[in-house]
Amino acid sequence: MMNYEHILIRYAELSLKGKNRKFFEQKLQSNIREALKPFPAVKTSKSFGRMFVQLNGEDEEKVSDRLKNVFGIHSFSPAVKVPLEKEAICEGALWAAKDALPEGNRTFKVSVRRTNKDFPIGSQEMNQIVGGHVLRNMNHLSVDLHHPDVHLKVEIRQEAAYITCKVIKASGGLPVGTSGKVMLMLSGGIDSPVAGYLALKRGVTIEAVHFHSPPFTNERAKQKVEDLVKVLTKFGGNMNLHIVPFTDVQTAIHKQVPDNYEMTVMRRFMLRITEKLAEINQAKGIVNGESLGQVASQTLESMYAINEVTSIPVLRPLITMDKLEVIDVARAIGTYDISILPYEDCCTIFLPSESKTKPNHLKAQRYESFLDIEKMVDQTVERMETMKIHEGIDENKGFEKLF
């Protein structure tokens, strides 16, 4: 019975990052350690532009599942360790090839590297021995030196031989924590969690902001957002979620602003409040789930009128994506099923049947001039509630003793 001994990790763009490289590597290593916390026996180390995860008996598949979600990893390969004997190397190679290629007509190639010159067989000859052994023992397999489905690599080193075959593609991107911090505007819909995921992919850390308008939005809507953030922690580690009490602001807007500008003005307030939070939390940008032209508030004219209130960068990772593309990502990362739960968020209450799709920023300014903007923003931020969201299934510690 063979087992993988360690996992070899290749990283994506960060090998290009010049002077920052060390910082990137350290961040990636600590993110990997964080992601592999549930496996106490695992050890990580790095050398020569690669990282190694020593499994020490932990389950390779489960560890791999976690590694797939760590941004900054391009791909990884589990490796078998075998003693320095021809037979053991052949058996290990066959086992790794079978694991990488379950069935069907496939191609492979072998390359042997022999850094241990005490090993009596040369690498050319070993290529043929290993390749021959695998070919004899697997059906529907042939050699293709140029475009093989899998590349079986054997490294004969001082203490043992290492064999890798399977290449598992990871998420790519940059290690979370290498690109600064942003505030994520999280409504509870399908789009904003995907925007958060894509932002994390580019290496930012996130603090989530949710606008909550009790009693018009209920506890379930808030819970939904907590659950969404929990999913995002799988990719971005522990995260703060700021719950902004928005009822008073919405009520004031509803009284003061004509129906068809209510949405525009509400969005302007959301952006102002988020900017304030960014300032407090030393974040240098805002991420939201807007996609050009998707709804009334996301036309270019709307964005122009809304974006006017801030000079902080507003990043819109979904800007060019179709709804269906967004849904595909939402399903893949596990936020879709939570997002479609039918609870109202603050964007859907109070809204008139018709909003302006082409609002004029001057009109928005004029309607707002009757409101004490600064005071409203400050008072809202003062009453804000912040929670720390951790990964794991313990929504409520009080439950644990029941089980």
Next chain:
Amino acid sequence: MVYFDNSATTIPYPEVIDTFSTVARSYFANPSSLHPLGKEAEQLLNHARKKVASILAVEAKEIFFTSGGTEGNNLAIKGTARQLQKRGKHIITTSLEHSSTHDAMAELENDGFSITYLTPDMNGQVSAEQIENAITSETILVSMIHVSNELGSKQPVEETGAILRKYPKIVFHVDHVQGITKVPLSIKDASIDLCTISAHKFHGLKGNGVLYVRQGLKLSPLFSGGQQEKGFRPGTENLAGIVSLTKALRMAFDKADDKIASLKDLSTWIEREVSEIDGVVMNSPLNRAPHILNFSILHMKPEVIVQALAERDIYVSTKSACSSKNFEPSRVLSSLGFSETRASSAIRVSLSFDNTKDEAIYFVKTLKDIVSTMKKVVKV
């Protein structure tokens, strides 16, 4: 008290009853209610679902809470049959099944389905080959008990699953009510589509069970009603029962790790001792589940033995509790080709992880006494 009737039901763990009581008191709200109390109840429900899923090594969305084994089997079988009847009307099962499966099949037969009942060999086992031979282009479902509740014989679930992988349109249901915690079975590795378990067989409370439904599979519900359990099983969730089931499952699996082997030792010892009694024939095969032992004491009415043992505070049963009230020969035993005498004189001893060697010694000694006393009275 020596309680050896654990296949009928187990003694609930006190901690499980405490959990039931706490949840019933503190989390009484309807998980579908919008207010915070409802939200809290719903969170607890989700938490329990995740726990059960992780213990069974499946996805949380594949766990459906039911009222127990009978409902689970009915929902799996009738739910599949009605959902897929346009595709075909043939179902394969065995003659070893629990009455909830057997009678659900009979009902479907009345509705125009054709059912193949596979006959087991003398060891109480059907073969995966028998199943493959019975498959037709009309077959929509294979339903099989993993561990026979009467005999303790084990069915080739893994092999059947492997064969059915070649027939992706055939749904594979396993009644795992007797096997759970005692006979390890990986739902995913065995390619099982539907799997029934029931809480009170692993020291939980009556009225709770789980039906595992592989993701993507649809069932026609038995009840009409709300959207609880994705509409497969409408009705307000029995939260206290569900949480207590989860606790019982966790505790039983914790024990299983080191107790399965000693359970087998204990029942093997009883088997050897009881075999020495004159007139005793073993009905359970050698290769059986560790906790169930079925034997006949020929020409002795099993009800009388049960009664006599009970007078000495020992509790065993005749056959399946769900069919013990009709005094006919056991349907399952008869299907193995056992004579009427043998099939109508069966005693079932069923153990739990908590039974001890001392209890077994007392049981064997008492049984020997009873048999020899009765021999003097009964004409053989």
